Amino acid sequence: MLKDCRTVWANCLRVIKANIGEQSYRTWFEPIIPVQLHNNVLIIQVPSQFFYEWLEEHYVDVLKKSIYQELGHEGRLEYSIVVDQGNGASKPRTVNIPTARKAAYPTPLQQDNAMAASAMTASARNVAAAAAAPVSPDKAATLRNPFEASKAIDRNYLKSQLNHTYSFENYIEGDCNRLARSAGMAVANKPGTTSFNPLMIYGGVGLGKTHLVQAIGNHIKATTPDKFVLYVSAEKFTNQFIESLRSNAVQDFANFYLLVDILILDDVQFLSGKDKTQEMFFHIFNHLHQAGRQIVMTSDRPPRDLNGLEDRLLSRFKWGLTADLQSPDFETRMAIIQNKMQQDGIDIPPQVVEYLAHSVNTNVRELEGVLISLVAQSSLNRREIDLEMAKQALRHIIEEVEAEVNLDFIQKTVAEYFSIPVDLMKAKTRKKEVVTARQVAMYFAKEHTSHSLKSIGHNFGGRDHSTVIHSVQTVSDLIDSDKVFKGTIQELRKKFAGK
Ligand code: ADP
Ligand code: MG
Numbered sequence: 001m002l003k004d005c006r007t008v009w010a011n012c013l014r015v016i017k018a019n020i021g022e023q024s025y026r027t028w029f030e031p032i033i034p035v036q037l038h039n040n041v042l043i044i045q046v047p048s049q050f051f052y053e054w055l056e057e058h059y060v061d062v063l064k065k066s067i068y069q070e071l072g073h074e075g076r077l078e079y080s081i082v083v084d085q086g087n088g089a090s091k092p093r094t095v096n097i098p099t100a101r102k103a104a105y106p107t108p109l110q111q112d113n114a115m116a117a118s119a120m121t122a123s124a125r126n127v128a129a130a131a132a133a134p135v136s137p138d139k140a141a142t143l144r145n146p147f148e149a150s151k152a153i154d155r156n157y158l159k160s161q162l163n164h165t166y167s168f169e170n171y172i173e174g175d176c177n178r179l180a181r182s183a184g185m186a187v188a189n190k191p192g193t194t195s196f197n198p199l200m201i202y203g204g205v206g207l208g209k210t211h212l213v214q215a216i217g218n219h220i221k222a223t224t225p226d227k228f229v230l231y232v233s234a235e236k237f238t239n240q241f242i243e244s245l246r247s248n249a250v251q252d253f254a255n256f257y258l259l260v261d262i263l264i265l266d267d268v269q270f271l272s273g274k275d276k277t278q279e280m281f282f283h284i285f286n287h288l289h290q291a292g293r294q295i296v297m298t299s300d301r302p303p304r305d306l307n308g309l310e311d312r313l314l315s316r317f318k319w320g321l322t323a324d325l326q327s328p329d330f331e332t333r334m335a336i337i338q339n340k341m342q343q344d345g346i347d348i349p350p351q352v353v354e355y356l357a358h359s360v361n362t363n364v365r366e367l368e369g370v371l372i373s374l375v376a377q378s379s380l381n382r383r384e385i386d387l388e389m390a391k392q393a394l395r396h397i398i399e400e401v402e403a404e405v406n407l408d409f410i411q412k413t414v415a416e417y418f419s420i421p422v423d424l425m426k427a428k429t430r431k432k433e434v435v436t437a438r439q440v441a442m443y444f445a446k447e448h449t450s451h452s453l454k455s456i457g458h459n460f461g462g463r464d465h466s467t468v469i470h471s472v473q474t475v476s477d478l479i480d481s482d483k484v485f486k487g488t489i490q491e492l493r494k495k496f497a498g499k
C-alpha cells in the first residue's frame with residue numbers, strides 16, 4: 001500500500017509533538033515541509049543548513065523514533081535544505097541522514113549567528129509564502145553558507161537607536177508607574193533572565209512609555225556595552241519590513257533582528273491589521289525568546305484591547321509581565337515639574353509650579369509642553385514667569401479640563417449622541433434607548449468626574465448609588481461583549497478626552 005509523504009509526516013509529527021515542548025515544536029517542526037516518500041525514504045524540507053544541524057543535534061532520537069514507528073526498520077529520513085534567497089532560483093540540496101555531524105557543529109559564537117541566519121530563513125520563507133504562492137522545493141535557492149550573512153555584522157557596531165536623555169534617574173516614580181518602573185529596573189539589571197520576558201508596558205499617550213523603555217535600554221547599554229540593545233518603533237519596524245519585501249531582502253531583515261540581545265519595540269498597537277509584519281515579528285519573537293534574549297514592548301492600550309493583533313501573538317505577550325502606566329497624581333506631577341526645571345536650569349516660583357501641577361492633569365507630555373511654552377514666552381517678553389503668565393498660557397487647556405470633568409457636559413453630550421433630550425435621561429422612564437443613554441452617561445460620569453456614586457445618582461433624577469453601580473457594570477459588560485456598543489463608547493470617549 002502506498003503511503004503519502006504528508007500523511008507519514010503528519011503521523012511523525014504526532015509522535016514528535018508528544019515528546020518535546022510546545023515551543024520547540026513550533027519553532028523547529030512547524031516550518032518543515034514533507035516533500036517526498038520513496039522506497040521508505042521520507043524527504044523533508046528544512047529552511048536552512050543550520051536548521052538541519054540543529055534538528056540533528058537535538059532531535060535526532062525523537063526523529064528516529066517517529067520514523068521507525070511509521071516506516072519500520074527500513075525507514076529513513078532525508079533532508080532537503082533550502083536557503084531561500086527570495087529570487088526562487090535553483091534546487092535545494094539533499095543530504096542523507098542520519099549522520100552524526102557533531103564535529104562540524106558550530107562553535108557557540110557561530111551558533112549564535114547561525115541561529116540568527118537559520119531562523120530568518122525560516123521566517124523569510126513563511127513571509128514569502130504568505131505574500132505569494134508557497135515556495136516549491138524545486139524553486140528553492142542553492143544552498144549557501146547560512147553563517148555568511150550574519151558573520152559580516154559585528155554586533156558592537158550596531159546602533160541601538162537609543163536617546164540618552166531618557167534614564168531611570170529622571171523618570172520620577174509615583175503610584176502611577178511604580179510596578180512598571182520597578183519591573184523595568186529588574187529587566188534592566190538582568191535582561192532575559194527575569195520572568196518579565198516579554199515586558200509589556202501600556203498606557204495612554206504621553207504617560208512615559210517611551211521614556212521608561214528607553215531608560216531600560218540605556219541602563220543595559222551602560223552596564224553591558226557588548227549587548228546589542230535595539231530600540232525601534234513598531235512603525236519603523238513595519239516600514240523596514242515592507243522595504244525588505246520590496247527589495248527582496250527579507251532574509252537580511254530577519255537576520256538583523258535575530259542578532260538583537262534586547263529588543264525594544266515601541267507602540268506595538270501599530271502592528272494591528274498588518275498580518276505579514278505580525279507574522280515576521282512572531283517568528284523573531286519566538287527565536288529571541290527561546291534564545292533567552294529580552295523583549296520589551298509598549299502599547300497604548302491593554303493587550304486585550306489590541307484589536308487586529310493575532311491571538312497567537314497576543315498569547316505570547318502573556319508569557320511575561322504586563323504593567324500599566326496611569327496618569328500621575330498631583331504630587332508626582334509636582335516632582336516631574338521640579339525635576340524638569342532642575343534638568344533644564346529653569347527657575348519658576350513655587351506657586352506657579354503648584355498651579356501647573358494642579359491644572360494640567362492630562363499627561364506628562366502636555367505638562368512639559370506648557371513648561372516649554374512658558375519658558376519661551378518669558379524669554380521672548382523678557383519677563384519672569386509668574387502666575388499671571390501661567391494662567392494666560394493655560395487658558396485653553398483649563399477650559400478643556402473643566403469641560404471634561406463637568407457632569408452637565410457629559411449628560412448633554414451623551415443625550416445628544418443618543419438623540420434624546422437631557423431631561424428624559426433624568427426622568428423616570430424605562431424606555432430602552434433612554435435607559436442605555438442614562439447608563440452610558442453614568443459610566444462616563446464615574447470615569448471622568450470626581451463625583452461620588454451617590455452624587456452621580458442624585459444628579460440623574462435622584463437615583464441611588466446601587467443604580468449607578470449597576471449601570472457602570474452593565475456598560476462594562478456590554479463593552480466586552482458587543483463590538484458595536486464598544487465602538488459607540490470609544491467615539492464618545494474621544495469627546496471627553498478634550499483633544
Ligand atoms: P508615551 O511614550 O507614553 O507617549 P513619553 O515617554 O514620550 O510618553 O513621555 C512624554 C514626556 O513625558 C517625555 O518627555 C517624558 O520624559 C516625560 N515623562 C513621562 N513620564 C515621566 C516621569 N514619570 N518622570 C519624568 N518624565 C516623565
Ligand atoms: Mg511613546
